Amino acid sequence: MKKISAKYKSLSKDELYLISRIEYEKKRLITTEYVRNIFGVAKKAANILNRLTQKERFIQIEKGKYILVPIKAPNQQWMPNEFIVAALWMGDRSYYIGYFTMYNYWGFTEQIPRTIFVLNTEKSSKKDISGIRYEAVKIKPEKYYGVQKIKVEDQEVFISDKERTLVDFAYNPLGSMRNFEVALQDNIKNIDVEKFVKYLIKFPVIAVRKRVGFFLEEYGCSKDTLQPLHKAIGEKRVLVPLDPFRQSRKGKINKEWKIIVNR
Structure with missing residues (x-):
């Protein structure tokens, strides 16, 4: 009988199937709705999401939104890119990564920001995700301009351009x-x-x-x-x-x- 690798041992058949499918589809953002559609039963989907989060195989961004920790990550020692997390957190909202995060990015200061600032037109909130502090700053629509689109690991991310x-x-x-x-x-x-x-x-x-x-x-x-x-x-x-x-x-x-x- 073929031995099960140590990194799979703690995973149930359903959990392993879900992770395999996510990786096969190269899906970056996992939602409750996506998992519910796979298993067909809301309670079962919720239980699987909860267990995988507790096992540190999923990172919860906010309610109903998760990121998969790659199965290849040794002992789940993996950190998602902060810009990608910010983009997934914002979803379809008008946003850009800015303030102190961009001051350092564009070389205007050598100070390394402790917080990822995400300016957007809808909400203000603070959140810790995988030990990183994220702060959503609500701005008026007239302040939303000078935004540049970049690619980070094939993910579209919006940042303030140099002049903005x-x-x-x-x-x-x-x-x-x-x-x-x-x-x-x-x-x-x-x-x-x-x-x-x-x-x-x-x-x-x-x-x-x-x-x-x-x-x-x-x-x-x-x-x-x-x-x-x-x-x-x-x-x-x-x-x-x-x-x-x-x-x-x-x-x-x-x-x-x-x-x-x-x-």
């Missing part, structure tokens, strides 16, 4: 505008400045336009390039601090960009 990431960085820097300032200065020759300006004009926070306009002018961008951005800050004489994280609002006034230079 810089807009987010200006809006949500790592505790100090100095971090954004350094990133912009180091990368200004590696971005499409005209696209960046268009993205800034589209971003619905005037204070961000003012701060970045000030920096771009300081780094030598032409008046022709910055003219549309300058127009987009409006006529109101509302001053904003260059660094909103500093308590002091003392500093020179830049009348052109309506900035308090509180460096």
